Amino acid sequence: MTRITKRYVISQAFHAATPPKPVFSGTLSLVHFHGEGRASSNDSVLKSLSKETNIKEAIKILERSDNVGIGAYTRLLEACIRSKSLSGGEKIHQYLLKNNTHIRSSIVLEKLTRLYVECGEVELARNVFDRIPNPNVVLWNSMIRAYSWDGLFDRAVDLYYEMCDMGVEPNKFTFPFVLKACSVLKALEDGKKIHDHAKRIGLDFDIYVSTALVDLYSKCGCLNEAQIIFDKMPKRDVVAWNAMIAGSALHGLYKDTIGLFLEMQKAGTNPNTSTIVAVLPTVGQAKVLNQGKSMHCYCVRRTFDKDVQVGTAVLDMYAKCEQLDYARRIFNTMGVRTEVTWSAMIGGYVSCGCMGEALKMFDQMLLKDEMDPTPATLGIVLRACAKLTDIDRGRQIHGYTIKSGFLLDIMVGNSLLSMYAKSGLIDDAISLFNKMEAKDTVSYGAIISGCGQNGNAKEALFIFHKMQVSGAHPDLATMLGVLPACAHLAALKQGRSGHGYLIVHGFSSDTSIGNALIDMYSKCGRIDVAREVFDRIPKQDIVSWNAMIAGYGINGLGMEALRLFHDLQKVGIKPDDVTFVCILSACSHSGLITEGKHLFYAMNKDFNIIPRMEHYICMVDLLGRGGFLDEAHNFIQRMPFEPDVQVWGALLGACRIHGNIELGEVVSKNIQRLGPEGTGNFVLLSNIYSAAGRWVDAAHVRIVQKDWGFKKSPGCSWVEVSGSVHAFIGGDHSHPQSALIYEKLEELLVEMKKLGYHADASFVFQDVEEEEKERILLYHSEKLAIAFAILSLSPNKTIFVTKNLRVCGDCHSAIKFITMVTKRVISVRDTSRFHHFKDGTCNCRDFW
DNA sequence: ATAGGGTTAG
Numbered sequence: 001m002t003r004i005t006k007r008y009v010i011s012q013a014f015h016a017a018t019p020p021k022p023v024f025s026g027t028l029s030l031v032h033f034h035g036e037g038r039a040s041s042n043d044s045v046l047k048s049l050s051k052e053t054n055i056k057e058a059i060k061i062l063e064r065s066d067n068v069g070i071g072a073y074t075r076l077l078e079a080c081i082r083s084k085s086l087s088g089g090e091k092i093h094q095y096l097l098k099n100n101t102h103i104r105s106s107i108v109l110e111k112l113t114r115l116y117v118e119c120g121e122v123e124l125a126r127n128v129f130d131r132i133p134n135p136n137v138v139l140w141n142s143m144i145r146a147y148s149w150d151g152l153f154d155r156a157v158d159l160y161y162e163m164c165d166m167g168v169e170p171n172k173f174t175f176p177f178v179l180k181a182c183s184v185l186k187a188l189e190d191g192k193k194i195h196d197h198a199k200r201i202g203l204d205f206d207i208y209v210s211t212a213l214v215d216l217y218s219k220c221g222c223l224n225e226a227q228i229i230f231d232k233m234p235k236r237d238v239v240a241w242n243a244m245i246a247g248s249a250l251h252g253l254y255k256d257t258i259g260l261f262l263e264m265q266k267a268g269t270n271p272n273t274s275t276i277v278a279v280l281p282t283v284g285q286a287k288v289l290n291q292g293k294s295m296h297c298y299c300v301r302r303t304f305d306k307d308v309q310v311g312t313a314v315l316d317m318y319a320k321c322e323q324l325d326y327a328r329r330i331f332n333t334m335g336v337r338t339e340v341t342w343s344a345m346i347g348g349y350v351s352c353g354c355m356g357e358a359l360k361m362f363d364q365m366l367l368k369d370e371m372d373p374t375p376a377t378l379g380i381v382l383r384a385c386a387k388l389t390d391i392d393r394g395r396q397i398h399g400y401t402i403k404s405g406f407l408l409d410i411m412v413g414n415s416l417l418s419m420y421a422k423s424g425l426i427d428d429a430i431s432l433f434n435k436m437e438a439k440d441t442v443s444y445g446a447i448i449s450g451c452g453q454n455g456n457a458k459e460a461l462f463i464f465h466k467m468q469v470s471g472a473h474p475d476l477a478t479m480l481g482v483l484p485a486c487a488h489l490a491a492l493k494q495g496r497s498g499h500g501y502l503i504v505h506g507f508s509s510d511t512s513i514g515n516a517l518i519d520m521y522s523k524c525g526r527i528d529v530a531r532e533v534f535d536r537i538p539k540q541d542i543v544s545w546n547a548m549i550a551g552y553g554i555n556g557l558g559m560e561a562l563r564l565f566h567d568l569q570k571v572g573i574k575p576d577d578v579t580f581v582c583i584l585s586a587c588s589h590s591g592l593i594t595e596g597k598h599l600f601y602a603m604n605k606d607f608n609i610i611p612r613m614e615h616y617i618c619m620v621d622l623l624g625r626g627g628f629l630d631e632a633h634n635f636i637q638r639m640p641f642e643p644d645v646q647v648w649g650a651l652l653g654a655c656r657i658h659g660n661i662e663l664g665e666v667v668s669k670n671i672q673r674l675g676p677e678g679t680g681n682f683v684l685l686s687n688i689y690s691a692a693g694r695w696v697d698a699a700h701v702r703i704v705q706k707d708w709g710f711k712k713s714p715g716c717s718w719v720e721v722s723g724s725v726h727a728f729i730g731g732d733h734s735h736p737q738s739a740l741i742y743e744k745l746e747e748l749l750v751e752m753k754k755l756g757y758h759a760d761a762s763f764v765f766q767d768v769e770e771e772e773k774e775r776i777l778l779y780h781s782e783k784l785a786i787a788f789a790i791l792s793l794s795p796n797k798t799i800f801v802t803k804n805l806r807v808c809g810d811c812h813s814a815i816k817f818i819t820m821v822t823k824r825v826i827s828v829r830d831t832s833r834f835h836h837f838k839d840g841t842c843n844c845r846d847f848w
Numbered sequence: 849a850t851a852g853g854g855t856t857a858g
Contacts (some may be wrong), residue, residue, distance in 0.1 A: 763854030
């Protein structure tokens with residue numbers, strides 16, 4: 001799609017730049033006609049030929065003349081070629097066919113082939129070409145070149161092989177054409193074969209052939225190979241330098257590119273606009289503003305800046321260096337601006353976060369005549385829609401991509417996908433994804449991370465498997481979507497196999513990958529492996545440290561988290577706001593209240609980080625869990641900004657743990673005042689009432705909740721057994737081994753009771769008989785998952801169960817008994833942390 | 849010359 005658009009633009013430009021020319025104008029071939037036949041009839045032919053519309057006339061005259069030799073036709077055709085008169089040539093062709101004259105003559109067929117080549121009619125050219133018994137190398141060359149010009153690169157390469165098969169030896173003009181085609185196709189293997197061929201003929205040192213080889217190898221990523229050929233060139237012109245520079249720029253090698261740019265000038269070759277246009281993007285990528293400025297000066301000195309492409313490249317460089325004012329100034333002073341210029345400017349605003357300005361410019365662009373958005377423009381604007389979650393505009397653009405046909409452009413499709421996914425419209429994203437005909441690695445990456453971010457990790461992993469079957473190759477970014485999905489599901493086996501894949505493909509030393517692995521392993525309960533990964537990351541960044549601190553936090557290893565926080569300061573990396581969220585919640589989970597309070601104040605005083613809502617949530621949680629309910633309440637009231645639902649929710653949770661009904665009621669009034677966001681809080685409040693036996697109040701809360709239209713999401717627990725995830729909801733009978741599972745639970749209950757277990761009825765939130773309560777509790781999802789795991793996993797194996805809500809208090813105590821009865825180690829990950837149960841205790845020290 | 853998927857908290 002992109003290609004078609006570009007060609008459309010180019011042909012428009014061509015028409016605009018070329019004034020209508022009288023065909024057969026000037027002195028062309030007139031002289032030749034005089035040399036042959038009878039002067040009188042030829043003279044009249046020539047006269048009528050001076051106008052294209054008179055070709056028919058010319059043919060009539062030829063028809064009337066006797067003994068018109070083949071030369072007259074070939075010269076006529078030659079004239080058509082020079083003036084690119086397709087219609088004239090076609091008329092002659094038709095005349096020859098009709099009269100069956102000279103139509104098998106090689107010389108006529110050659111001229112016709114060349115005519116069609118020059119007029120861009122490749123298929124017609126090929127048709128005639130195939131009738132020539134032994135075309136010479138020049139004709140083969142122009143045919144190959146014609147395919148290349150028309151974008152039919154694969155056919156250009158095919159034709160080269162055909163030519164060799166026919167025993168025609170390529171010359172120094174053949175190689176540049178066919179190598180160019182290989183370079184565009186990234187057909188390295190073909191390119192190498194052709195390179196060998198050129199070597200055998202001894203043409204590989206020709207400046208044009210060498211340049212084409214440099215271009216081929218550098219575009220295919222073999223920069224060393226390109227450099228070797230480049231170094232061996234006896235002479236290098238600006239095109240050769242540009243090929244080398246463009247190759248290194250393409251791979252984002254800023255230093256090498258600038259090095260070549262300087263070297264070129266030292267060698268006495270002046271850069272041209274193509275050089276500049278190749279170099280500037282790497283300057284922008286590397287954000288080296290000073291270098292960019294001096295390149296800009298160079299352009300001004302050589303008046304390159306009048307060139308649209310150069311101007312656009314300079315503008316883009318400033319935008320990438322976050323110098324929007326410079327970029328805008330360039331934009332304003334440019335005499336000519338193309339769609340690319342506008343797109344670059346809009347893109348600059350988007351990456352700098354100025355969405356309003358970006359959308360304003362996009363609207364202005366739409367109002368301009370003869371200025372239509374390109375696929376790239378739409379991609380940029382969709383990114384803005386995603387960041388703003390401007391769904392209306394996003395959908396509008398979706399409509400436009402359908403109408404314009406741009407939806408077939410895979411990048412546009414991917415931008416739409418990620419716009420929907422990031423706006424939380426995962427169903428729209430999935431349906432678009434299913435409709436997309438061509439899907440690449442990026443499409444899969446977008447939908448996988450989209451599913452993960454929208455809480456559908458299972459679907460994410462399912463699509464990941466489909467991706468591998470489809471033959472698309474997961475890359476680094478794909479895995480950065482897959483690993484969090486594994487982490488969410490605690491799917492250790494799948495996460496581990498992902499880790500293996502990353503090692504095999506050489507991605508495992510990447511920092512972001514390491515960070516995602518730390519998170520995955522620590523959420524799968526393997527804090528030891530997480531630490532190993534952390535220690536092996538060659539260049540840790542702040543995210544690595546944060547992930548590791550958080551990992552210790554949810555595993556109840558607060559002291560380890562604090563130790564790491566102190567190590568962090570020793571290495572000289574500055575903690576960021578997220579670091580404090582991690583360390584404060586780590587303190588909270590381990591009951592390290594003094595340390596947490598200290599850190600909260602140090603955060604502002606020593607680290608210059610102003611606490612955000614998230615930090616207040618952590619602090620309320622820390623104080624509340626620790627039993628300092630009034631202090632937590634005071635803390636909220638002293639907040640410098642309005643606390644949100646989650647802050648009050650943290651306090652309500654603490655009221656639940658410590659059974660404080662009075663404060664719980666105050667808090668829940670505040671929550672209801674703040675609006676409908678706090679679904680989970682209804683459950684908490686109702687639980688507080690029912691724990692105290694106030695069934696009527698509890699029921700009332702449930703009724704209000706219902707009236708407001710909220711559903712409590714059912715508790716769900718799952719466990720991974722030999723690579724597949726088995727999920728259970730409370731009282732669930734849908735599992736194939738259900739009967740065995742319930743039998744096991746009854747058996748366990750008997751043993752647990754012998755050791756002193758009593759079902760804690762305060763966790764049953766319905767007013768039913770005691771025995772019924774015991775059953776309800778016994779069939780909680782976490783207990784079902786544990787029973788299934790006991791049946792399925794060998795006794796020496798730790799059982800990992802994951803739950804979508806907080807683990808229930810009765811289950812928490814029951815699991816302790818289960819570890820005593822079965823002598824097994826059980827870990828439960830709930831929404832807030834890990835509970836590692838062993839020998840009748842849990843490492844959360846009942847701080848759940 | 850412009851463009852797509854990405855890790856940490858709760």
